[in-house]
Amino acid sequence: MRRKLTVIGNRKLGAYNVLTLADPAGPRPQPGQFSMLAAVADWGGGQDERPHLPRAFSVARWHDGEAHYLLEDVGPGTHRLCALQVGEEVWALGPLGRGFALPVAGQRAILVGGGVGIAPLVILQDQLLRHDDATVPPVVLLGFRDRARAQGATLLQGAQIATDDGAFGHRGLVTDLLARELGEDPQAVVYACGPAPMLEATRAMCAVRGVPARLALESGMACGFGACFGCVVPTRDGYLRVCIDGPVIDAERLVRVDAHAGAPE
Amino acid sequence: MRRKLTVIGNRKLGAYNVLTLADPAGPRPQPGQFSMLAAVADWGGGQDERPHLPRAFSVARWHDGEAHYLLEDVGPGTHRLCALQVGEEVWALGPLGRGFALPVAGQRAILVGGGVGIAPLVILQDQLLRHDDATVPPVVLLGFRDRARAQGATLLQGAQIATDDGAFGHRGLVTDLLARELGEDPQAVVYACGPAPMLEATRAMCAVRGVPARLALESGMACGFGACFGCVVPTRDGYLRVCIDGPVIDAERLVRVDAHAGAPE
Amino acid sequence: MSVSFCGLELAHPVINASGTFDLIAADTAFGASLHAEFPFAAFVSKTITLEPREGNPPPRLWEAPAGLVNSIGLPNKGLEGYLAYELPVLAELLAAAHAPLITNVMGSSAAEIAQLLTACETRVEIAAVELNVSCPNIETGLDIGADPTQLEAVVREVRPHSSKPLIVKLTPNTADVASCAAAAEAGGADAVSLINTLRAMALEQARDRATGRRAWLGGSTGGLSGPAIRAVALAQVAAVARRVSIPVVGMGGVQCAQHARDLLDVGATLVAVGTESFRDPCAGRHIALGLHS
C-alpha cells in the first residue's frame, strides 16, 4: 500500500533530476515497473490548482532500499517533485505494473530510449549486467533533444547517443541507430521506452524484421492500480490499461503506438 | 493596486509570528487599516485545497517602507504565511479600510487588545507617542490566553496584561482592567481590537459609562475592497461591510458585537 | 482585440461578472490607480431588485477547495435607490473608462421584471440589461431559468418592455442548459450569459449539543464559484454556444488569459471575471492584455 518515504537525494542531471527515496520496506521492483508518487506537503496549489492526483514514474534504479527516479519538469506535478528538498516526504505506491520480460540466454538485448524515457532502461541494464548468463552485453541506444538532456545518458554504460540537433553523438533519431543494429543482428530483442513517435518507429522497424520488441508505454494516469480505467491504450484486443496490463507490452499486440502512449517529448 | 512584496523578516514571537515585508512604494497606512495578503507561491494546496483567497491582516507597524504584520497560525492561510522564508514573495493589497480616528488633544486613549487583535494597537501607540500634542500618554491593556501569547505584549510599551490562566499579569479578563481604568477616567476614549466577546464586553462597558469606543472589527473576507459583500456585520443602520465601512467602527453604531466580528480566539 | 457585442463596441472581450465588483467601493479604495488600469471593457452592476434587500445574515462566505461558496443574498438599494443614487455615480465613473454600463436585474415574476426593464428603459446611462433568472442563494422554489418552457414565456412577456440589448443570465443548476439558452433566444433575448454559481453548502465545524451542526452560511445554502467550477462552465458554455446563434458571455473560474481563451474558443463572444477579481482587482485587465498577445 501507499508508503510515506523520505527524500535522501534530488540532484540535477542536465535537464533532468535524479530523485532518491529511502524505501527500506519496499519490495524490489522489476525493471519496467513504476510507482505513483506525490509530495506529502504542497501537492496542489500549483498552476491551475494542480497537481491533485499522484504521478507515475518508472523506477530507474534500486539497490539496498534506495529507489531512484529520473524526472523531467514538464508540469505542476513534476515541477513540485523536482523541487523536493532532502528530508521532505513523498507518498509512494508501488512497484506497480508489469515490467520487462528478460532476454533468453544468449539473446542480445537492444535498449532503445528517448528522453526521460531512458529511466526504465537504466534498471534494466543494471539487471542484465548483474545477470550471470547475460553473456551477450546489451546494446544501448539513446536519443535526446539536446545536450542538456543527453546528460541522462551518463546513467547507462556504453550508450550510443543521438541528438536532434547533433549537439552530441549522431545527429538525428535514435531509430537511425536502431536500424543499423537490427541490420547487424535480427536475432536480437528490443526494449524501448520514449516518446510515442519513437516507440511507433521502433515498433514498425521491428515488425518488418520480425524482431520481438517490448515497449514500455506511458499514459495519463489517475490511480496506477487499475481502478479508474483512465490510462487505456488501443491494442489488437481492444483497450488495455497501461497501469496493470502494462506499462510494458509486446509490440505485436499493437497495430500502432497511440499518440498519447509515449513519454513526454 | 496589488503589489508583489519581498519578505525581509518572519520571526517567532511567542505563539505569534512577526512578518516584515519590504514595501518601499506602498502608501503609509493609518492605524487600524489592513492589507490583503497571499503568498505568491504555494497559495492553495493546503488543508482542503485551501487557501484560495487572500487573507486580511492589520498593519501592526510601518516605518521607512517596511510593513510589519502580527500573525497567528489558525488555519491554512496563516499557516502558509507563518512559514514564509526571507526572500519569498507576497501579494499585498492595501492599506485598506477606515482606521482609528485619533483622540482629541488632552483626551486620554485607552488601548484594549485581545490576542492577535493587539496588532492594530501597536501602530496606534506608535502614532500616539510620535504625535506632539499627545500630552496624555495612552493606557495599554492587553489580554491573552496564555504565556506564549502574552509575548505579543512586548510590541507595545507599558502594557498592563491579563491572562486567562494567570500565567502572566492579572488572572482574568482584560476587561477587568478596563473597568478599573474607566472608573478612574470616564473622559477617556477607548480603542479596542480582539475576540468578539471581548469587544462586546468593551462596547457594553463603555456604553453604560458613555465613553466613546472605537472598535476594530474582523470578519471573513474574500476581497477586502467592497466587491463581494461577504464581510458584513449587523449595525443599527443595517449591514455594513467591515472592509470599507470599517474595520474600525464607533461602538455606538452597534447594538451588540456580532459573534463573527472578532479576532481569532 | 476590440469586439462588438449586441451593438456595443468594446475595447476587449473581458467584463466583470455581476455582483463581484463594486465600482463605487473600488473607487473609494483605490481611486486614481483603479482608473489608470481599468479592468473591464464594460461594467455589469450587481443584481437590482424592485424592493431594497438587506441580503443574508453573516457568515456569507465559505472558502471551498479551489473555490468560494457565497450566500450574499443579493443586497441592493432596490430599483429606486439604484436609479437615484448609484446610477449617476456609476455613469460618471464609467464615462472616464469609456466602458458601457450593463444593469443586472432580477424579479420573481414577469410583471416584476417588466417593471424593472421599463424603469431602465428611460435611462440613457444604461447600455444594456442583464436579466438574472438564476440566483441559487435565495430561498428555493425552482429558479425561473431552470425550466425552458417557463423561461421562454417570461422572456417573451418582458421583451417588449426594453429596447436595450437584453442578456439573459442562465442558471447552471438545470438538467439541460442548452435548451434553456434556446428558450431564452426564442423568447427574444439578444444574448445569454453563464454560468452562475452552482448550488452548494457548508456546515459549521463545531457541533452544538442542542442544535447539532448547523449550516455555516447565514443563508443556509450558497453558490460555488471560482476555479472549482471552470470545467463545468466550459462544458455549459460550449453546449450553449453550439445551440444558439445569439452571442454568449462565458464565465466561471476564469483566472488567466488561457482560461478566457478556452471560453472564446468554444464560442463565447465575451468573457466575465468574478471570483478572481477578489484575489486581484486588476485580474480583468491582465486577462485582456494576455488575450491581446
Added chain:
Amino acid sequence: MSVSFCGLELAHPVINASGTFDLIAADTAFGASLHAEFPFAAFVSKTITLEPREGNPPPRLWEAPAGLVNSIGLPNKGLEGYLAYELPVLAELLAAAHAPLITNVMGSSAAEIAQLLTACETRVEIAAVELNVSCPNIETGLDIGADPTQLEAVVREVRPHSSKPLIVKLTPNTADVASCAAAAEAGGADAVSLINTLRAMALEQARDRATGRRAWLGGSTGGLSGPAIRAVALAQVAAVARRVSIPVVGMGGVQCAQHARDLLDVGATLVAVGTESFRDPCAGRHIALGLHS
C-alpha cells in the same frame, strides 16, 4: 460504528463509489496487503450494461482544479460477461472481507433495466443493486434521472423485477435533485445515492491550424469529481435527505473523516469514496477509522 442499510449489516458506513475501484485489479496489484486493510464495508461494482462496452477513446482523464474530469465511458464486459467471469471472482474476494456486493447497472430503457435486474435476481452473490440513471459522459440526450416524472415511471416499472434492495443513483445534473429523489422513492426505490459527476469538459492545449482546438477528452465531455464538487455534493445530499425517508448514500469529494461526517450529519446513512481512492487505495479504511474515533 456498525450500520444497517436496507437490511444489510455493515461494519462501518464507508463504501466505494461505483467505477472508482476495480477489486480484481487491486487484488492483482496489492494482493494480501489489500485484504489486510480492506477499505470498504460493502463493495459497489462499476456500472454494468446489457451489452459489452469498450468505453471512450483516450485521453479519458483531465486533472481539474482540486478535481478530476473523466470520460471513461462505462467500459464493461456486459451483463453475461460480468455474471460469468467477474461475479464469481468478486464474490470470493468479498467473502474474505465480509463485505456484501452491490452491483451497479445501467440501461437506456425500462425494459433493458428490467432485464438487468432479472439477471441479478438469480444470483445470491449480489446483495443489492444500484441503478445508475445518471451517467453524464455518454452521448447526451437527457439522462433518465434528470426528469422526476420519467424517473418515477421507470423505477416503478422495473421495481417488480428485483426483490433485492434497489438503490437509485441520482444525477446531479438536474434542476431539483430532491424532487428526483422523491420520484425514485415514490417509484419504489429502497435508497438513493448521490452525487454522480458534474458534466464538464476540457480543451486540448495546442491549437491545430486545421481543426482549431478540439476537446481534450476522447469522449468530448466528461464528469467532474473530487474535492471541487464537495460543497455541491453536501448541498444536494442535504436537500435529498430532508425530502425522502429512505436511506441516502452520500458521496462527492470525500477525502477524510471530517468530510464523511459532514455528509452523515446532513442525513446520509452511508458515505462513498471515489476519486480519493486514486490518491490512496486505503482512503476508505482511513476514513472509517477516523469516523470511529
